[in-house]
Every structure is written in C-alpha cells, then in structure tokens.
Amino acid sequence: MTTQPHVLIAGAGFVGLSTALYLQREGARVTLLDPNGPGEGASKGNAAVLAVDSVLPVAMPGVLKDVPGMLLDPLGPLAIRWSYLPRIAPWLVRFVAASRRSRVEEIAAALRPLLASAIEAYLPLAEAAGVPDMIRRTGWLSLYETDESFRKAQWGLELQRRLGVRVELLRAEEIRQAEPTLAPIYKHGVIHPENAYVLDPWRLAQSLAETVQRQGGRIERRALTGFTFRDGRPVAGRTAKGEIDFDVVVVAAGAWSRPLARALGRDVPLDTERGYHMTLPNPGVMPRRPLYSGDHSFAVTPLEIGLRFAGTVELGGLDAPPNYDRAEKLLTHGRRMFPGLESRGASRWMGFRPSMPDSLPVIGRVPGLPNAVLAFGHGHLGLTLGAITGKLAAALALGRPPALDVAPYRAERFQGGG
Numbered sequence: 001m002t003t004q005p006h007v008l009i010a011g012a013g014f015v016g017l018s019t020a021l022y023l024q025r026e027g028a029r030v031t032l033l034d035p036n037g038p039g040e041g042a043s044k045g046n047a048a049v050l051a052v053d054s055v056l057p058v059a060m061p062g063v064l065k066d067v068p069g070m071l072l073d074p075l076g077p078l079a080i081r082w083s084y085l086p087r088i089a090p091w092l093v094r095f096v097a098a099s100r101r102s103r104v105e106e107i108a109a110a111l112r113p114l115l116a117s118a119i120e121a122y123l124p125l126a127e128a129a130g131v132p133d134m135i136r137r138t139g140w141l142s143l144y145e146t147d148e149s150f151r152k153a154q155w156g157l158e159l160q161r162r163l164g165v166r167v168e169l170l171r172a173e174e175i176r177q178a179e180p181t182l183a184p185i186y187k188h189g190v191i192h193p194e195n196a197y198v199l200d201p202w203r204l205a206q207s208l209a210e211t212v213q214r215q216g217g218r219i220e221r222r223a224l225t226g227f228t229f230r231d232g233r234p235v236a237g238r239t240a241k242g243e244i245d246f247d248v249v250v251v252a253a254g255a256w257s258r259p260l261a262r263a264l265g266r267d268v269p270l271d272t273e274r275g276y277h278m279t280l281p282n283p284g285v286m287p288r289r290p291l292y293s294g295d296h297s298f299a300v301t302p303l304e305i306g307l308r309f310a311g312t313v314e315l316g317g318l319d320a321p322p323n324y325d326r327a328e329k330l331l332t333h334g335r336r337m338f339p340g341l342e343s344r345g346a347s348r349w350m351g352f353r354p355s356m357p358d359s360l361p362v363i364g365r366v367p368g369l370p371n372a373v374l375a376f377g378h379g380h381l382g383l384t385l386g387a388i389t390g391k392l393a394a395a396l397a398l399g400r401p402p403a404l405d406v407a408p409y410r411a412e413r414f415q416g417g418g
Helices: 014-025 063-072 082-097 101-116 118-128 147-152 154-162 172-178 201-214 258-263 325-337 379-397 411-417
Strands: 006-010 029-033 078-080 140-144 168-171 188-192 196-198 218-220 226-230 233-239 242-245 248-251 271-280 291-293 298-303 306-315 347-355 362-366 369-376
Touching: 006 014, 014 029, 014 118, 014 201, 014 369, 014 379, 063 078, 063 082, 078 082, 082 306, 101 118, 101 154, 101 379, 118 201, 118 379, 140 172, 147 154, 168 172, 172 188, 201 218, 226 258, 233 369, 248 379, 271 325, 271 379, 291 325, 298 325, 306 325, 325 347, 347 379, 362 379, 362 411, 369 379
Parallel strands: 006 029, 006 248, 029 218, 078 306, 140 291, 248 369
Antiparallel strands: 140 188, 168 188, 226 233, 233 242, 271 306, 271 347, 291 298, 298 306, 362 369
C-alpha cells in the first residue's frame, strides 16, 4: 500500500462520510460514490436520535406469535407486505431464530460497546465540520399508556440495566413535570439520560460532506456496480462512467450493499426495513427532548426544522411504492400525544434501513481480501453508529487494529445457518 492510500467508499451516508473523515485524519485519500448524493438516503429522514440505549434487537422473545399480525395489519408498528413475503421468508427465519432469549442477550452484549462509543466518536467530526452545537445531549423519554405495555418492557429494561445502560423510571405526575406539552395519558415513563439527538440529520450530513471535500476528498454522484480483480484482489471499482482505481475499498452503501458484498465473495442476509416520517414545520408544541412511544413504536424529535414523528418497520423491499398511510398513522398517534398539534405544511418521507436479521451490523474485512472492508446493515442505528463504525472501518482499511473487537459483527457469522 502507498504511503497515502486511496480508499474508495461506496455510500455517502453517515457511515461512509464518517469513514472518509477518519481516513483523512490519517492522511488517506478518499473518493465516495453515491448515486443519490451525500446524506440523501436514510441519513436524511431518520428520527435524529443518537440512541445509545438501543441494545435490544428488533426481534425480541415471542416475536414468532406476532408474525400473523404483521401480515394482516399493514399499518401496524411491524408489518410485512404480502407481495414481498416469498422473498423475505429466508430473512424472517433468521429473524425469528435471533429472538431466542439467549441470542437476544448475546446480541445486546455485542451492541453495547458500539453504542457506548457512539456519541464520543461524533464529537471530533462535528467539531471539524464547525457544527458541534448540532448534537444535543438531552436524554430521551419513553412513554407507556398502560400497565400492560410497561410490563412487557420490563425484561428489556432489566437487560439494559445489566449491560450498564442508565435507566430512570418516572411516575405519571413526574412525566407531566418532565414534559408538560404531553397529554395526560401516560402512566409510566423511562428516561435514558445517555441518549442525545441531532438538530437536523440532513444538515449534519451535508456539513460532514463539505468537510470531506474541503480536505481534498471527492464525492461523486454515481453508483459502484462491481469490481475489477487483479491477482485475486479488487483493484478498481466499476461504474457506468468507467473504472476508479483504489488501494482499499469500503462498502458502506446501506440498503444497496448486498450486491457489492456478493461481488467481493461474501453474501449476507441483508434486507430492507422501510421507515416513515412526518415532519411538522410549525407544530404549535415542542417537547424538551426526544420521546418514544412504547405502545406504538415511534419516536418524536424536536428538530430545528420542526417536530418529526418517525419510526415503524415495514418489510417490503426496495421496489414497492411507499404506503404513506403509515406516515399518516404516525400523525394520528401524534395528535393523541399532543393536544392542539398543528400539521399544516407537514412533509412525508419513506426511507430504506439496511437491516440484518439479528440487528447487528456487518463490520470487518472480507476474509482473504485484506483491502476490502464491509460496513453496513445498521438497521435503526445508522445515525447512532455512523461515526463509531467509520472509525472502525478506517482502522481496518489502513490495516490497523480497530478500537473495538469487531468479531461479533463479522459477515461470516451467518455461515452454516448461524
């Protein structure tokens, strides 16, 4: 490898941008390819929460009994499109297998080191971009309307505590004191004080992209479609406009990463969770911190551009048109949460979360290809884990030991049905 290696990065979301910035800190030259431009995918429309408490996977114990409901209720918190069922079926088998209690505990333990480092990994990047004030360390508040929904959350809360996640419980009167804008419908609350949020994830992504370019990096609006190999190693990336030579390649293309990983000899069970949001520019109310509905599985975040309601999971692939009734359902819940909520000028959005069935990302070198690094599959945690993944991917790309053990995130964990 040259003294100033050229690293080609597929994807210019938070993972790709963070990887580029950490590589530039070590003197590497970087080129990012993204057909949609920097920050225009899931990075743009996410819930904006740095959810360092989120050690719990999507597939929790008992999820198998919920699968029929996922098929029958297209507006439920977790839904499956019938037309996509044949294609998603192998992924669902692994998803259900990951919901065993013993496996959930392993997954949570593997996520905790990444999450514990997540915010600190962003700070130097935001500082270099001149936007350190965009990260607000307010914690977030989860809300439960019923004793039953709160009871169902207990096993997960206890697992969080065992892994060192800070948890503070609130009674109904304490919830009203903490968030006076809320309707008095909540019986239980949980504050995770370690969490933070970003005032506008799209503006943060643009600021990081501008910093990459200011420091000499290239960001090109085109797709990486494959690789040219020489002596058994990838040496160039193929695009519709020609090839780009590289010393190292990092695949951080989010929901579009699977074909690239396959071209490098490593197929992975990556699929797509379609997430929705509604952003209200003049909501008439603004909570003090991000909120989470434990009854309906969505987040509410006070952004500089308005109040965002975001979340839910729809398993439907990359090609089906959006079902914006799911976004409208978020607004229906929002009106129950905040009396007098004003929705004029609301904008709707749907994006693709790159999701692994066990809710763990793929981070690591491709076996047998020391100049190829995989960094994708973060599901709901793309924003949260973007910077720490970038830090790890940069170290791997430069042939250095990463700051954390990446063995739990290796792509090979799915070989042999694991």
